[in-house]
Amino acid sequence: MSHHPVLQEGSTGQRVGFWLGLVVFLLLLAFPVDVSNPPASRLAAVAMLMAIWWVTSAIPLFATALLPLFLYPFLGILGGRETAPIYFNSTIVLYIGGFMIALTMQKWNLHKRIALSIIQAIGGGPARIVLGFMVAAGFLSMWISNTATAVMMIPIGLAIVLKIEDSFGVERSHAFTVALMLGIAYGCSVGGLSTLVGTPPNLSFVRIFEILFPEAPPIAFGQWLIMAFPISVLMMGLAWFCLTQVFYRTPADVTVDHDVIVEEKV
Template sequence: MAQTTSQDDRSARPTPEGRSRGQRIGLWLGPLLFLLMLLLDLEPGRPEITRMAAVALLMATWWITDAIPLFATALLPLFLFPLLGIERTGDTAPIYFNSTIVLFLGGFMIALTMEKWDVHRRIALWVIRSVGGGPARIVLGFMLASAFLSMWISNTATAIMMLPVGLAVILRMEEQFGRDRTRAFSVSIMLGIAYACSAGGIATLVGTPPNLSLQRIFQITFPDAPHISFGVWLVMALPIAAIMLALAWALITHVFFRVPEEVTVDRTVVESEIRKLGPIGFEERAILVVFVLTAVLWVFRAPLELGAITIPGWSALLPYGHLIDDGTIAITMAGILFFIPTRSPGAKSPTVMGPGVVLRLPWNIVLLFGGGFALAHGFQATGLARLIGDAFGGLAAVPPLLLIFVICLVMTFLTELTSNTATTEMVLPIFAAIGVSTGIHPLLLMVPATLSASCAFMMPVATPPNAVVFGSDRVKIAEMARVGIVLNFFGAVVITLIFRAVGPLLFGIEPGVLPDWAVAGP
């Protein structure tokens, strides 16, 4: 889930007074490229296409170089579109708030309430204690807990919450066996937490911002296409997340950082942390009920078509069920938490979710989303998407499986150094246009690109969880890069093969057939 400290925290990070060299270059390079593009004529008689390309080039440059805060760049369409004759601000502004944003905010409100009452911490400790066992199994416990929580709440918040628990176990081990002998275990715990947070976010639509970006940009680009529902995404992405989690665990504990047999884990640290939380209270039980009910309603809202088997959706039983989407569920269930009274003495608010939650919502990410949606809308409205798609028409000769794999690799390594949300929002309209131009179902390109944006495992700057565990002083950049580069390649292979196998079944993709809604698309 995106967060106050977002899944892609670079959008929330304030620009320092002294910009880096790359930021300074980007700050001036963006306007230069913008002006040079305006001097061209991409399509005679259609000046709005060239102007839209100039806006896209400026936003891409500033997003990639982080020249100004990402959310500030996202606001550019609101005044550049009318100034360049592309669209009125009154027509662009509503794009910044839609059902996808409602889903994001509702899910985030539930996540913040879980954090407020330490429900996420209790779940994590339960999982770690249940898995238990030797060093490798303890690492697995941390990874399972981190991945599960990251499916529903901020992966940054999950990493920050899991870090002190992991360090407490590590410190106890170091006291007993020494820092050198427990080095492998320390690195395993830290990398396990970071990689599991990223893998878990893949599994659900609310797990990471790029997933929500895909849902909305696909809807903007192809308004007549079936919407991507929570349940369909979960069925498709959960196996990918599980395989990546298993691969990460195996590589960390059995290939790169094997723990000596004589080093055993003191599990009393976990038991101590559980005792500190005390018995589960009324508020935590209420949040757990709302959380589980929300997940069930999301998964089974729309029909799940699994080949010959179809699981009907509950929304069809309601008089106006066709008007209900995942955002409806998110905001309804979040709203319920405003009505459940607290029973704990000393509670700061009379209800489980207090008014302070609004102040903690990540409005910077909302703006970043909006900027990406406006960019996608501009690509379609001006015809720029069609022009780009035609330029890549030669890719029709490339086997789809190879094309998907290359896209996965490019997205994975590109997001090692750039914002995964901003990068996804830049490239998805282009991949949609390429799909239409080459006769490939757009989702065959768009979904793998989105999934790969969350599979950057090499560098501390690639994702906030990587940065969080790197700050523990228990992991070196070389160690993270060594495991991460192998995982990056594995991720590209896993996403390519799994999506190619189950994607057509879940999304109704027929090989070599472009749907009617795509023919009338970008």
């Protein structure tokens, strides 16, 4: 059973959701929403069942996601030969590969070493430290999910922020703190645009493109990189300038000691 923070294992909410989903499912099958289009009506029933079970965590989320695999063929919505490949196409495999890289990076702290090496090379004043974090976040987001990168980078950024707040006080370092946290967020978002695996919407676009235009040449990884990387660089520079020079200018003396970055790197 799911260990949802609100709906505890075996909770009343889960049991109600389980039976409510089944009742709604059967009602929609018995009373179609569109009599002239039976497959669409049955699809609506499956969609409502999945939505209710997902929201209430009636059964594990991954189990709910597998319902179409047997309900679609059983109800005549889509054949098994058409349904099964959707669960394991080239786009899904590419996305899984990105997650595997993220997990191994986290296991061996490779993301931390890469990020701090970039920050150490660029670092200096407060604006350059923010730039270092943005470049590091952007680079990592090119190869793993930008969401995963943000989760990895925030603790590193907070460690630097705490050191600076101890040295200069919370009020004096406030602008730097905000710029750094936003810089990590924007760096991850912008960096994720550069490659197909950087963010799920990129892969979704490629998959939708393949479905809508089956005769068109597929979008290759390198083609996307050549198109998107210059845009990402431009957006990264613009975001950094706005954060550090327009909205959150930080006094030049508010900076982090070089040894602090070295300590974090160890």
